[in-house]
Amino acid sequence: MARASSNKPPEAPPDPMPARIEPCVATLVDKPPKGRDWAFEVKWDGYRLTVHVGPGRVRVITRGGYDWTDRFAPIAAEARQLGHETMILDGEAVVLDGQGRSDFGLLQRALGRKPSLHDPREILFFAFDLLYLDGRDLRRLPLADRRRLLEPIVAGRDGVIRLSEEVEADGDEFFRIACEHGLEGIVAKRRDKPYHSGRRPDWLKIKCVRRDSFVIVGYEPSTVPGAIGRLLLAARQGEGLAYVGGCGTGWTYHESVKLRELLDEIRTDRPAVALRRKGAVFVRPVLVAEAEYRAWTQDGKLRHPSFKGIRERADDAGVFELQR
Structure with missing residues (x-):
């Protein structure tokens, strides 16, 4: 007697699980995009990781491919x-x-080899994408589908693995609120696009920047003759x-040469701050630099400052003051 044939289609073989996936990297732009095709999230200030769960083994891989x-x-x-x-x-x-904001300096301390006030268990992992699940490579799916699979796995958890929430909002309004709350910025992602490794226009990052005035207390010469390598900056603290x-970007070569000529006219052997730096040239603290920067490090230094202008230090009203 002939065996009855089954109408059930054969199951597709599982996709091989990648040993490493180079992450999709957001492109920096000046303002949020418009349209319903875009999803928005907070831009986290930490270490980009992929967490690989396999049979009997879990690996945590950095953006550069290191097993951490x-x-x-x-x-x-977890x-x-x-x-x-x-x-x-x-x-x-x-x-x-x-205040619930991601702080890269605190993360560095928690990961450091020296004793820290921060326990490594304070490190949280905010998952914002799902690339592989139960034998299926999900990278070919649009982001909206990947998020639908991700959310039931991690949403609502209060452990160290949590969901990076999508925010239903106008991009401009969300960006304004993020900056007002001291966040690093926001990320915009196309809901209808698959996952591609490398820097892509499908993912965009819009950063909040801060701008303040700091006293110029010296400079480090550039390897280019006659130019400045870095300005040495100070803030008010008490008296x-x-x-x-230091700030090493934001000027042209011509501007750098002119700035060095200006500073060489006010050189001093008595630094205005307690600082020892080989090769540094110290100046009288009579000029103020305008600088844009992203945030403060845990040890009280500017993160990624960029020079925007210079003026005389007529008074200290506009100079940034550190709170004790």
Whole structure:
């Protein structure tokens, strides 16, 4: 007797699980995009990671391809409890400050080898994409579908693995609010696009910048003859000044030469701040630089400052003051 044929189609073989996926990287733009095709999220200030869950093994891989499973052990341990045998999560490891904002300086301390006030278990992983699940490579799916699969896995969790929430809002309004709350910025992603490794226009980042005035206390010469390598900047602190880091971008070569000529006229052997730096040239603290920057490091230095202009230090009203 002939065996009855089954109308059930054969199951597709599982997709091989990638050992590493180079992450999709957002392109920096000046303002948020318009349209319903875009989803918005907070821009986290931390380490980009992928969490690879396999049979009997979890690996935490950095953006550069390094295995940092041991350094993010609580994240790896919790990933085993998410209920799936195979899975790759894409997201960011962060430490939050007292206002719930990601702080890269706190993250560095928590990961540091020296004793820290911050426990490594304070490091959270905010998952914002799902690249592989239960034998299926999801990168060919549009973002909206990947998020629909991701959210039931991590949404509502209060452990170290959490969901990076999408925000239903106008991009301009969301960006304004993010900057008002001291966040690093926002990310915009096309809902209808698959996942592509590398820097892509499908993902955009819009950064909040801060702009303040700092006293110029010296400079480091450039390797280019006659130019400046970095301005040495200080903020007001009490009755004196405190060094807040160096600024090495924001000018043309011609502007740099002119700036060095100006500073060489006010050189001094008595630095206005307690700073020892080989090769530094110190100047009298009579000029103020305008600088844009992203944030402050944990040790009180400017992150990614860029020079925007110079003026005389007529008074200290406009000079940034550090709170004790």
